[in-house]
Amino acid sequence: MxxxxxxxxxxxxxxxxxxxxxxxxxxxxxxxxxxxxxxxxxxxxxxxxxxxxxxxxxxxxxxxxxxxxxxxxxxxxxxxxxxxxxxxxxxxxxxxxxxxxxxxxxxxxxxxxxxxxxxxxxxxxxxxxxxxxxxxxxxxxxxxxxxxxxxxxxxxxxxxxxxxxxxxxxxxxxxxxxxxxxxxxxxxxxxxxxxxxxxxxxxxxxxxxxxxxxxxxxxxxxRTRTARGAEALTTDRESGSDRFSYEVMFLLDGTDDARVTALRAELGAVGDSVAVVGDGAPGGTGLWNVHVHCNDVGAAVEAGIEAGRPHRVTVMRFADQAGAAAGDTRFTRDRAVLMVVAAPEVAELARESGADVVDAADSAPHADDLAAALAGTRARHVVLLPGDPDLTGHAERAASAARRSGQEVVVIPTSSVLQGLSALAVHDVARRPGDDVVAMAEAAAGTRTAGLLVAESEALTWVGRCSPGDVLGISDGEVVLIAPDLSVGALWLAHRMLTAGGELVTALLGAEADVELGEHLAEDLRRTHPEVDVVVYRGGQIDFPLVLGVE
Structure with a gap:
């Protein structure tokens, strides 16, 4: 059976x-x-x-x-x-x-x-x-x-x-x-x-x-490779037309059967190879996957907006695919950086810095998840930033599988999201891949990180006994200070980290941390350490109210 x-x-x-x-x-x-x-x-x-x-x-x-x-x-x-x-x-x-x-x-x-x-x-x-x-x-x-x-x-x-x-x-x-x-x-x-x-x-x-x-x-x-020649690359599209230059795909929800029917007609008017498929929910109220080949990407997305709520929009230009035909057709770009993140705000920071992102907000990715993400970058050379020591083993196994299929993958064993962001900050596609990996690894290794937690119960730590509600400064997995509140804990932790020197302090505010926490920290450090640059971001993490990185 x-x-x-x-x-x-x-x-x-x-x-x-x-x-x-x-x-x-x-x-x-x-x-x-x-x-x-x-x-x-x-x-x-x-x-x-x-x-x-x-x-x-x-x-x-x-x-x-x-x-x-x-x-x-x-x-x-x-x-x-x-x-x-x-x-x-x-x-x-x-x-x-x-x-x-x-x-x-x-x-x-x-x-x-x-x-x-x-x-x-x-x-x-x-x-x-x-x-x-x-x-x-x-x-x-x-x-x-x-x-x-x-x-x-x-x-x-x-x-x-x-x-x-x-x-x-x-x-x-x-x-x-x-x-x-x-x-x-x-x-x-x-x-x-x-x-x-x-x-x-x-x-x-x-x-x-x-x-x-x-x-x-x-x-x-x-024929195999010869099938990728000029004749094959100019073959007609599904509707008998080669006029369209882009493939657009997105997921759609918040809609119904009537609006999906209208969407199909609208997409048929702006392109070809239209496919709109759903999960079978009654009345079309579930999730749909939308696909079209077109020239006007905006018109395709606008049609989706009229039909419901489009998300996870992806656009691929066929010319980029054709350009890859001379080599391994799995790869449409030479370089990529893939970073594992557990909060939407950090994901946005990573994307703004040029990284592809693996979302670990709901659950930690396993080797299979990372292997699929590596293939999904469609890049010949990928730097993988796991951002958590517990994920390094999974990252190495995924990288090994990718290498067997011909993709070049290097894992930089970052232990925090701030080390990953530091590596991204020095990433330069103009450098040779090997030199770029060295620069990124050095930047990650040169970033010391620590965070604040709020104690939930009484416990004995290396620096004394804590009570529920106390703020604990955590570095390398150990409690290094106990403070009465987050604001004081942030100042004490930053000063402690700067005793070994530093040029840049990066603070990531947790999902429920007040903006004032970052502002007070920045003001104090500019007064007491004028030689240090301070940047504060909303990280959105749910485990640490504040994460600090010193470079």
Whole structure:
């Protein structure tokens, strides 16, 4: 039977298969846009689905238990993660495949068996086709249609048999795509999205018990790197037009079915390759993922604003993708800095300084989360700033996985967000990567950090006994002072840190700290240490009312 544990194995097998085939799938990506990222987008979407499943079960403090209980919840988590993390056209379609499984499993009465699997593939096909404004044969939709039809015709009571029939039919349909689309015939390749779907279906059969080496594979593409030449890069878009220069995607909530219908029409008027897919909430009141190719980015976003509340807006210029075709098509830029942060205000500071951000506000990221974020930067060389000693191990494991896939990653083991900001302050893309890493590491190491906490109970510390409400100065994990209130504690802690010298003091105010706390600290330091520059930011952290850094 299909259960939560099997769905988890399927997700892992799918991500592993897509990672192995990622470069090959990217290389044959000529439709609907020859931007060389279909494999990458499907991999990141599947990783996002798996991340959501693991996060859901970590929050529930329970393992993936065998048996049907929990299967519907696991399938829903996969669908939700894929919808939120969908990348590109192929990712949007993959999210609808997982939604089809979630809906069929959620409606199942009793065991999740072969009949439910047939229903899931049929539902996945209908949802995926509905997601595309102008569906064409010879694409991933054709491959999915063949898989769903084969599953429906297979009368076996074993899910493994039904899945194997679907995968075999998908492989045959994939071979046929070359002759179904002129764009594919000119490049001499099969459809990239269909190839990615076959990998996912093969992974399902493997998760159900068939050895991976028995998976049916499409014939090798007649051409690989040559498919990325000028002819492929000027292939027509989905609507037969090459007039559009940007891909725009965003999540949308606070809407309904009527406004989503109007949004589809509006986006169809400003661009092509329109896909608007939701989570199936009644009346369209849930979450939607919106995708369009256009020239007027502002018009696409404004249409989203009229329909509801757009967020997580991303814009990609196709020319940037085409420019990367001469090398590894996974990478659209040379350099990036990826920083882990746990508060929105700090995240904004990091972005303003040029960093990509991993949001750790709700839960600490694991190695898989960081690996997905590294791939998501689409940068050839990445500096990773974990910002917490407890995350350094996860960061190193994620970096090791990224290096195996060809991405250059260096971890600077920052122990606080202020060390990360110090490293960002000296980051210079004009320097050689190695020199830049050295400068950033030196800046981080040269930043001493400490913070204030409010004692919640009586305790014995290295500097004496504290009572509830006392303010504790914490440095290197140890209590170094006890103060009567935050204002006094900030002054005492700053003076103590400056006894070893310093040129710049940076203060990050916590989420509930008063602005006056930072103002009083700055005034005192400008009077007592005029040689020191002082900057105060709203950090928004919830653990420390105040964090100080001295450089």
């Amino acid at each position: 299909i259960d939560a544990a099997l769905l988890s194995r399927w997700t892992v097998e799918s991500a592993a298969g897509l990672e192995r085939r990622c470069a090959e799938i990217d290389d044959i990506n000529v439709f609907p846009v020859a931007d060389g990222d279909t494999g990458t987008n499907m991999l990141l979407t599947m990783r996002a689905a798996g991340d959501e499943l693991r996060r859901r079960y970590r929050e529930d403090s329970g393992p993936l238990a065998p048996g049907s209980p929990g299967c519907a919840e696991a399938a829903a988590a996969l669908a939700r993660g894929a919808l939120v993390g969908a990348r590109g056209n192929s990712g949007v379609i993959l999210s609808q495949v997982l939604r089809g499984f979630a809906e069929a499993i959620g409606e199942a009465q009793g065991a999740v068996d072969a009949g439910v699997l047939r229903a899931a593939l049929g539902r996945a096909h209908r949802l995926a086709r509905a997601a595309v404004a102008r569906p064409r044969e010879g694409t991933v939709l054709s491959v999915l249609s063949a898989a769903a039809s084969a599953a429906a015709s297979d009368g076996s009571d074993l899910p493994a048999d039904v899945a194997a029939s679907a995968a075999s039919a998908a492989a045959e349909a994939l071979r046929a795509t070359t002759s179904q689309l002129p764009e594919l015939a000119r490049a001499g390749v099969v459809d990239a999205g269909g190839y990615g779907l076959l990998v996912v279906l093969d992974a399902l059969v493997t998760a159900l018990g068939r050895p991976a080496e028995q998976a049916p594979s499409p014939p090798p593409p007649p």
